[in-house]
Amino acid sequence: MTIGRKIAFLGAGNMAGALIDGLLRAGACAPSEVMAMDVRAPRLEELASRHGIPTSRDLGEATAWADVVVLATKPQVFDRVLPAVGAAVREDALVVSIAAGVSIAAIEARMPAGTRVVRTMPNTPALVDAGATAIAAGTHAAEEDVALVKRVFDSVGVTVVLDEYLLDAVTGLSGSGPAYIFLIIEALADAGVKVGLHRDSAQLLAAQTVLGSAKLLLETGEHPGRLKDMVTSPGGTAIAGLHTLEAGGLRTTLINAVESAAKRSHELGVLLDERLAKDE
Template structure:
């Protein structure tokens, strides 16, 4: 679905580039509707040449012509960016932030009363069009604002809507989750190597197995426990493997990983808030 909006990406790191690529590929935006900002001349040239979009050094210039402003800089320079663009932000512009740990209240305070903000926690799989993003709406953002923000992120994967206080849990699950899955793929491949498979063969089979299993869950809508039961025939190989995983505490380890990452996200957010006071 075409947004037919001018979109400014303030900062062109990996996530912003993934969004630009996804929006163009999906037909959600045209190159003429996208402007990016980047301080490094070589990076500006790279982005413009690769996608046909305009890439400029000035943030204010980009904001002034945009309907949707995507804050895609590192959290540690967010204060500086917000102070710079505040005079160019008005109630007609939607602000979408993908800066981890920066609350909507902080953004709203810097940009002024009435600012429409949607905060998003994406993940790294957006780089291959398979991202998982969670969106939280600020007090002044409308249902249409949320729809527009969802359209941005559904160009590079799937999205869900949550309350802002739940974004730490999202960080613990889908934000950090790719790291857990990478470990699982590596461990499965190591198991294959131990049992005599060549490393490239084991890695290809492990990665495709994880991809296929995830697609089965998403596309069938079946509970993963039921899908597991369909694979584990009586006295068979899969149930022997499941037993070994249960003995190793796989479920508890994964639950613990989400819990630990969520707690760390909260801790980092509290530290960031304390510094701003």
């Protein structure tokens, strides 16, 4: 069953491309119902060739065409994008933001009164249909708007619906989290090389171990501590390794990393709001 809405992506970068792929692959939209807008003609040609979707280099045209407007440009250009969107958006359109740090209030203030806005925080594994996206409703957004946005992002992973004040925490955890996991995989692969494995084998084993462990947790619903205990045996190898990780402060370091990233997300959001306010 299709969504039955025309969706325009303002900005056709990697995340927008992943969402377009997911929507079309899931049959949630027909190609004629999805438009990509970008200033880069080669990128638009690529998407049109791959998917048969309409494209535009005109932000106002794409905005006026859409039932759902997805703000997918970099936050740094929102001071120029938002006024143009506000001037062209239809009064019955839904505006969805995937830009980190741009508050719902900042978007609503630059849209016509009563515009329905939903803010999201996806992450890069959406590029391989394994994303984790948080969704927060704006002042005028209805339950059906949130349900529509949820369906869009469910096409490239999993979603949770939260209050907006929690999106900085989401940024610190799942938004920035892939970077932490890549570092862990790299470190595990280095460890494999140190104990004698070939680099390719070590990296494959490390990555598959992370993937398989996450899948086991999600599919069984077991507490991670219980699954950890299933791997450890008295006087065995796993408990010896875990002792080293705890002694090295891995748990505390990860908690601190998420907290630091969440704080930085809040700081950047404040700076961006101040910049947008100055440009009014």
